[in-house]
Amino acid sequence: MKKTDLGIGLFIISSIIFLIVPMPATLLDFLLALNISISMIILFNALFSQEVLNMSTFPTILLFTTVFRISLNVSSTKLILSSGNPGAVVTQFGRFVGQDDVIIGVIVFIILIIIQFIVINKGSERVSEVTARFTLDAMPGKQMAIDADLNTGAITDAQARERREKIQEESNFFGAMDGATKYVKGDAVAGLIITVVNMIGGTVMGMMKAGLPAGEAFSKYAILTIGDGLVSQIPSLMISLATGIVVTKVSKEADIGDLLMKQLFSIPKVLYMVGGALTFLGIVTPLPFIVFAGYGAMFIFCGRVIDKRVKIASIEEEASTEEQSGEEIRRPENVVSLLQVDQIELEFGYGIIPLADVNQGGDLLDRVVLIRRQIALELGCVVPTIRLRDNIQLNPNQYVIKIKGIPLSEGEILFDHYMAMNPGYVEEEITGIPTFEPSFHLPALWITESQRERAESFGYTVVDPPSIIATHLTEVIRGHLDELLTRQDVQNLITNITEANHTLVSELVPKLLGVGEIQKVLQNLLKEGISIRDLVTIFETLADYAPTTRDTDVLTEYVRQSLKRAISNKYFGPNEMTSVVTLDPKVEQEIMNSVKQTEQGAFLAIDPEKTQSIMKSVKDEVEKLENLGKNPIIITSPIVRMYFKKLTKEYFNDLIVISYNEIESNVELQSVGMVTA
Template structure:
């Protein structure tokens, strides 16, 4: 057992024993001196700690000191009633502190009780209650702030974990303090009751059993009662004051004995002040010349030892820091930290910094959080952390979006302007700076704040700079989400599904498909903008067809067909007829004849002339649909869809290729053309 644990156990055991076993007056003097010393240490420690968490054990400490102080009250009551001699400390407090006068002592005692109960205790109790309530109410906001900092890369996972733990500790601490203040209040009430009992009982004992006249018994036992009340209420008052200090300024993972010792005996100047106070009381006052100075010198020596230890640790830390710096200079450059590549980065010039600075009213960080949430709901995939950083090498109003460290798109905005776009039916023009919307490269105009209301009334779509950047970033992430999906992300998705569908996951992984093969299927779906939120349906389909084929392209087609309700809902509105283009059966047959199967998968061997003719025909039909204001959608047979998509994806980025098996039966289609050669 640790020494601190033994001391703590002995402290509590003595408190229990003294309720039962009488103690000699000299032992009571020693323990009353110890009680006063501990009260001083608690008071000054609460005063000099930088935050409440530095003495997070305070509620438990409050309970321990209260029960110990009450046990001393009981022991002194026994001595007052049985022997009339409770020791030097109680007698001195009655004569010296109380002024040796019954009325003066009684008034001082009553004042202490009133100050403690009506001022300090009541105020501390109210502050604890309000602080606990506000701390609990503020928890959600603090958690959101931590999540926002984590999402933007301002803090690491370890820092986020430490901040969350601190929030939980603060909540636990102030909740415990709200209840712990009741200990102090109850202790004051108990002290008052014990004083009344001492006075009445002592008067009876002195007159009945001691044979003292009433006047002599009244004088003797009143002084002893006042002394006993003062010697317990003064430490209680210091504890109350410490409570008030602490709650107006949470729990550590360690043994309670270690926590108490580390937190109470870690500041040398506290021990110096307490030691000096104890020596002063022993020398200047009639208190014991042996006990109080002994405590004082003990605390001073202990403080000096701790100070020397801290000085040595500071020197060692400085030396180690210098040695580490020298070692870092001597050895070759450590480039490991430079090898990490952020999945998504948004770099911007210094002119855009106000949009990302919360202190300047910028909400770009909040929009980034909403982008991750929006894509998770829309496509069922968790977007990696988006890193935001300024780059002085860029133009002031320029921003660059990088995927895995490589720039994939950029744009330029005017910070104090708005972008106005003509939706196609506005005939009246508005003056401004011509530009292009960065996400879809649509013509637009930069206008000032004063023109905004007029442009909106004319029918223009007006967008502020943060929305422009957020929309652009969202579209870039959507188009590259398939390559951002890692095996670890897939494993996390599988683990989420496994919680409620363990049978399905156990059958599929790894018996039928590996995590990497499932990743390829999900990437194929995301590449064409198909949501993977319905993982259960996707996994069920893979479990059905994986025993017959492990070709991830073929499995993707089966998964698409099982998701036909979602695909139909995405591309074919239920209340209108959708214009589409079909594929000539001759081309479908030619494509199938050119498919070559290998161990690495299937590929097309169409001759270049035929390929070019097909692409030209697709171009004509796509232009026809765009002129009608429709999405370019081509319908093919199920077996040809994936090969035709591979054939055209390098030429037509936004071309939608759907098979007949991916369309619900209630969808109304109108063919406006056919891809043919």
């Protein structure tokens, strides 16, 4: 059995024994002084604990100390009624605190009862009740905040698990405190009742057994009763005060003994203060000098010993940490961790930190979570965790977006300013700092908060800095989502639909196509902004055509045709004419004649001059559409579409190439030009 377990067990069993076995007055003096000491230790620990979880055993402490104090009350009552000599501590408390006057003693005692019962206990009870309720109500919000931090990469899985456990412990603690405050309230009521019983019973015993006159009997036993009440109520008052401190400011270990000893006797300055206070009481007051000075010296000595242990442990821990750090640096396998590359990173200068700091009102982390949700709904792909980091090497207002560790795009914002963009029809001008919108490189102005309302009234599109960064990040991710789709991501997508589509998945994977081949098809779709959310339709199409060809480019075209409703809905509005550009059949034929088939796939072997001529025609026709405010869409025959898209990819990144088989029959098109050679 551990020493701490033995000590706690003796403490509890002695409380039960004192209720039954008569106690000598001298032993009672020592135990009453011990009771006062423990109350002080609890009070100062509650005062100096940095957070509520440092006193996770407080409800148990309340129960133990309440039972111990009541057992001493019963023992002192026995001595008062039986011999009229309850010991030096009770007698001196009655004479010194009450100034040897019954009326003064009664008044002081009543005041203590009122302070404890009405002020501290009632307040602590109410605070515990409200805190428990609000802690339970706040749990879902705290859990969501942890999930958000985990999704953005701000914390690790281990940190998230630790925070969830802490939330659960807080909930358990405040729930227990809501009930534990009833112990303190009941203790105050019991103290009042015991005092009244002692006063009446003592007077009767003095008159009947000792033959004292009524006045003398009342005076003698009233002073002893008041002393007994005070020596019990003062520690009770300190416990009540500690309760109030704890509930207005829980541990994972299950060993109560270790927790109690660690939490009560681990802070040296607490033991110094308690030892000094007890020594002072033993010297200045008529209280037993040996008892109080002895306890005081003992606590000061214990504090000194613990202080030395803490310093030695701190030095050893520091030396051990430095040694471990040195070993970690020297270990060759430690370099492996440096080889890991984050899929998506957003680095920013120190001037942008307030936008990402929740404590300063920043909501950039929440926006990052929404970006992942938005892209998942829009394109059906799970975006990898987006890492947010501050970088002192950047300009204060600069940010950089990296994909797989490589900077792809950057921007600069002005904190406490807004970006105003003219949608094209606003004639009124406003003053501001000229700039370019980072996502689409459109001309814009930085304006102040005072100009915002005026700019909006003119028709300008006004956005705040977090929205600028979030939009820029969204566009970069959307443009490179095909690069971010890994084989593991594809396997996760397959797993998600397997339960409801077991037959389809078992037919397709791996009998007809491997995960890598499916990945290439999905990457081809994402590269042109086609959603892969309808995986069942995609897999059904692949299962239909994979027996005849394993060319992922050809399979992609078949999948696009099966997704024609989604493609038409994306690019063509309902019940309206859409302006497009068509491809000259001669150009189509020339492209098909230039296709060369190899084991690695098909490629175009077209004359460079002919390519330049086609690209010039594409540029002219696309400009026509842009001047009309339309999307640059070129319609081709199904067999040519993928080759023409490859041909134009290096020249026109945003060009939309659609085949006739990818358009719904109810879509109305208007050709405004034709690409020729």
